[in-house]
Amino acid sequence: MRSTVNVNWVGRMIIALLIVGSQSAIAPGSQRDRPSPPFEELLRRPVGLRPELRGRHPRLFFTADELELWRERAHTTHRELWQEASQHVRALELEPPPPGSPTLDRSGVEQQPGDLSQYEIAYILAEVSFAYAIERDPRYLDAAKRWLMTVIRYDPWGYTFRTPNVDLPPAHLLYAVALAYDLLYNDLTGPEREAVRAKLARQARLMYDYFRYRPRKRYSYSQNHTFIPMAGLAIAALALMGEEPEAEGWARLARAVYDRVRTTFGVDGYYYEGFHYFVFSLHWIIRYLDAWEHATGEDLYPQWRAKLLPLKYYVAHSILPDGRGIFDFGDAGRGAAERNATQRERLNSGYEVFYRIAAKYKDAESQAVAEWLRRDLRTRTWEPYWAFYSYDPSVRPAVIESLPLAYYFRDSGVVFWRSSWRADAVAFAFKCGPPEGHHVAELLPRLPDWRLNTGHAHPDAGSFIIYAHGRYLTGDTGYTGVKLTSDHNTVLVDGRGQANDGRHEVFKDVPYDRLDQIRIVEVWATPEYFYARGSVAAAYSPELGLARFDRHLLYVAPDYFIVWDELEAHDPHVFTWLLNAEQRIVEESPAVHLLINKDAALLVQRLLPAKAEVQIAPQMVTTQGRPGSVERGAQEQRGVQLIVRSEAARSLEFLHLLWPVKLDALRTRPKASSLDGARGALIVWPDGSREVIALQPTRESVEGVVTDGARAVVSFRQDLWRRLIVHAGTRLALDDKLLLSTSRPATVSLIADGQGGHGVASAAAPFELTLRLAQRPREVRVGGVAVPFEYDSKARTLHLRLERAGRFEWIE
Template identity: 30%
Template structure:
């Protein structure tokens, strides 16, 4: 094998020459981004003295200008790079207000200035090269020493946290840039590789991020940044070894608002727009051949880039990533839009359930979550680190006390909102249930999961989906103060492709408690009828139908949120006011809330007719009439129940007619029937049957092989997806393997 010249980081072999050729055609748009970013730097004045605020922007500035000089051989870009590089290099310390030399500023600058040293060091005057080399050696040693000394404490061992990824990526890049002349730097690269191998092992397989979309966008690209440096510097490719990175694009995509510009802001999110990284989409598309990531990158680059750049509260932001956009773009990856993707996805580690009516801008979308702090895998492994080594590794300070909370959007508007960034995190800021006015144990501080006893865990107990419907059950009783004696806080969420969401909350405690149901919005709810509140925003309206409790006690008020999103800028303060609808029940040992949230066009004069149905057996049932569309939903009917002409045994069931289509389905059940049509499963499964005059469709999900019987005419033409279809007299029997399958046949 021929040795590859790796003397210039990220530019091994003939890559630089190929890039010089490709910027004329297949990388022309990325090249334009790079030189436009360089022009922007030309009109800026880097501060001669270290400001109190963050200086992370120096890192990508050095990299952008240095790469542009390499590509063009134009000396004025070299001069501009020197202006930025040596302003930063002459600061005595990197970072001022928070952990100088030992945190994010040092990580960002070590990465960017080390790339610059590797790329243009041989083009600098000898004295400047030596000055930069000495500074990188000094800062790298400071960062390395802190990592060793603080092992088991702060970011050195915070494997699920962005500070770990950024600082170790910066340290490794400096190490690879310096190790040929300074062998001690090999210890830096060795330690960084050991860290990231552990990170890849510990991250959840579903690609989710407990810190929320903003910190996903800020932090997760640094994992890929390190892996890119490692691969280009050593030939070691760890991308195939990371199920997390393979899946994480889907987390980001399904947390996108229907307009694909804004975000669902679970966790610490500075705003609703700081979510995109064109460069990172390019890299994920390249490494995992994801055509939807390639497509989304172009959508952002061409349509939403500048709004993201100027409205984002996260710095440095999307603009300085120009050099990575050029390096990470792979023109051989095809594009494919998202319209044919499933409209729902479940991320089990974070307990995150996402559903939408479609991929159009006006779609209705709900995002619902419940998990332990940091997600299930982090919670379990962090406990093991603590028990075996005495290490504090979780540091999930950006994860909110939001188990069983949800966010709802429709028609380009946020209707049921989350609080975004908060320094003093409280359950009362979220759409969930309070007990005697209290939220979760250990809350009302920044890091609500720090030193929280292991047993305080929330979870999604069950999840089912089919035919556009989604059902999930979250459990959060363990998150409340033990003194309250809370035994049950179970939330059933039912999402319909018609655009409404049904919420059932089952609540119980050892003593009489007052239960408060919360719904936050940007604008105040108004009481439009005895059991109806409305939230209006722009073109959208959310009709909140209160079905239970029978005695309704409501109030409307405000909830104030304060935050400082960055320790490096103490003067920065964010203040927001949420409008809050509160519904009270009790004092009582048990309580039930049942509500239908109906998203509509605000110009629509109609209101859905929502009624509670009497249930023969245990459970709750509601009938929703929306024009000619009718839907009956049964919840918590595992012991078997009948409501009207619908009977079912399962966690939930539906019987509906809409747009000329009939639907009959059961979630985690064995039977559902209506009007002579019956669906029976031999074992617990989620089965949704849809039919019209021409076609029958069956969606089946089960943990084991299952036999499903559907009352239906004999099929004419079958598409079976690995399912055996056996027609019988008036029935069709399906032998379905474990997993998720769809069967269709013409009638």
């Protein structure tokens, strides 16, 4: 063990995350027991403006009187945020593309330098309109009018080649033009006002007609291609209500759809489409909620509380310790191609969302995440002026270090762990769950009007990402047009991947009851030790006859990972084990490889099987094509891949040691071997210390270790132990000497550091703990408080009583 672990973890890690069983994880605030009203019933609810807003503008987000308060805040309590938002109003410097410009018909994957997408045009128009509302600067008014009167001449809104006038770009323009119409209303001439109103109404009508409810119509409520257009339609409807007779019907549809959006939205805070789609999408829900509350008086935030509050953990844990990259599960970024680029854009985190969540729920942690993203990491957001609008200075932020360092998104089947919130932290994540979470299996049959759209979810069950020594060492490949299991750190069966591998929407037509069986079965996290077991077999086609694929991921902090895969099938198969690298892979022997990323590496040693075919190949992906042709993207290399193919077998175990290391520390390295198959592994460290990892209970000695724990780790030199871990057991002995015992099954993880030691012990009820120590400690503390203890000098054992879970330390 070459380094130490930060011991000040109390309150910052979810210590016990042991989940066993197959029951679907439905979070509080989901609606398991509440009937889901028919969609027709939701459509019948009346919608109207607050009486005092009828016939008045502005009304969407503030009134004329309220704007006076906002102008004052721009120079007082919100001065810093307003300066950031208004320092670069792009409409003053840029001209909008003229109607008919070819740039308007180029999607994001086709854009050329200098192009402005319709998304950007919408944000620029909204930005300058907002700036004028606050500053009342005639330059802003002139620019806002110039952009507005140009945008309303675009025809169609959106792309000519796919869903013109509906879908995402038109939704952005609906919002921006509606906001401009509302804020500039009293500064527009009569003809200008009428032209904007007519165009806005026409585009809202087209959007409504496309999404209008018909018998047997189904919506993809949980997917951004539904709730973003409905946010745009709602905001346009509220801007035109009382001026366009159809506007109330448009608003009713949006309100009904959003009721289902809330019902189907993830229950644990994880966003299944990927981090970048979270950033692209989430602020539209916030924008809808804010406009709806201000214009109608109906506050929907209380209904969304359980869905929105956990989002802070998703975003905080999804960002790598360097603050520049992300855990790129789902459709997010370009993998190694992006991370290896010489120039990278600042990360967009959508931080203004968390200012709003903090303000509405008076949540100190959300405020802390917003401040951390904006101030400390210097990430950006689409519309910084909404951070100005959302910020509540009365909410005092927590410190970012108070957030838990391990977080398990139980419904989604994703768990994150990091050693600290500093830039030098080790961080990793493990993913093993159905594409939209377990709650869908229970909810889907109750909502006949819901159609799943999982095109941005990947066939990546059992995959993991590791970041250490300031480098992304292994993980994912980013946004792809064709989804392949072979793009991820998991396993192929006879070359075949998971679900309907090899197309964009791989989970389409796969029964969700089957996908619901993909799950994390067990999780445990402490500062010294992490373990997760995922049941992956259900991710594969039943035709393959895969009876079992259990992946065990074990991390012993701060040193190494063990990846153990148990595979069983009805017939012999060739199993292929995959691991992605960022830059290059060096083969040191057929069983030992270095995955190198600049000055750091992941040393990978195969312990089982003894014989395998190994290949190192470029990691090629099919990038996303333009909308409507997403599977027709270009081929792009995103790193390098280690491919390990087994001989054909009905039953097989892969066992690998993964050791993150700085390249300059590779002169000395550990040696590892398996012990009696996958019962365990032995690591011999360069200093002569030995470490035994027992992956199963050991009734007979394995390298001198005997334990009844489900797993155990002991590191020792001569007769002194340095690290002890027992998972769900009562006893650990080495060479017939009892090192640790508990009066009831417990999980204990301990490190001895030469001046004493520290660790965590947890059980279902108070318990007695006996620990072998070479000498009597001067003091024992539990939760930072000195406690009484007994020490048997003859047996050289410490004895103390602990509550159900506690962090303790002893001082020699």
